[in-house]
Amino acid sequence: PASFAQARIWLDERIRFDPQKPQVAIYNMPFVYRLQSNHTLSIKQLHHALHLTVNKHPSLHTSLHFDIQKNQLMQRVITHENKNYNNNNDMFSIIETTYETDEQLNEILRDEKRNPHLFHLDQGLVFRCHIIYYKQISSNHLLSHKDL
Template identity: 80%
Template sequence: MDVDSSINKVCLILPEEAEEMELVVFHRLDNIVNEAPASFAQARIWLDERIRFDPDKPQIAIYNMPFVYRLQPDHTLSTKQLHHALHLTVNKHLSLHTSLHFDIDKNLLMQRVTTHDHKNNNNMFSIIETTYETDEQLNKILHDEIRNPHLFDLDQGLIFRCHLVYHKRISSNDLLSDKDVVIFNFHHAQ
């Protein structure tokens, strides 16, 4: 009996569970409204960005919330599996694809859940791939994630992005290594 059972080789889903999972389909109920007034916190942030900064020439972002991760030594992560997991997460959590817009007729800031009918599902979030060779280059990338005001579009519901930062070169085998960095960045309005 081979005792080598690294976590990568262990499957936690039984075959009969996998078949059952394929039969389960989640969908929103028809009576759920896709649009509602924005919360006071959303309205405050939305208004604050427009009062403090010229929307046509924003200079610095104050509501970007990046979370930076690096794998443990000798570990890898499939970028295809990461993309699939992010896709499932964004689809499940409506706040990750909710837009903010000002309704002139109601004189009210509204939030709207952007559904598959409204846009291409692939555009509900973005995954960007770049490379770095030095710590200075990595710090510049991290600074851009924090301060760049053009990363998100609240009007379109684009409030989440994933930035894969590869050390020296983009992986040809779709794997992240321990020298690569993953940045999950959110806009604070959601």
């Protein structure tokens, strides 16, 4: 069964919002990190580190569904064996976009916080990484200053 906290959040979203037409996400928790001007970060190494982290922590790949027969919210840890993944067999998503102005950056960040379609609790997709490049996507696969 799901924990009390999981059940409370799941139920709260169904009471406040129509699950078929959610309007705003209230539980998205974005974390923004901007690199220092003299630092870079390998996208390949970031992907590998995130993969290890998600695999290590079951809460980052757990689905929730309501079992009608038991009349109870259930959780299930999703593994590579019981799900067909679209993103290189990962249990999280990584997307890459660019921005040129502060307004564009603010819009991207606002969408990350409020978009109700970024995560899928019923599929166990509860973690994602959004890489935001300043002006262009790096050809050397490195993040640098002004990239997020």
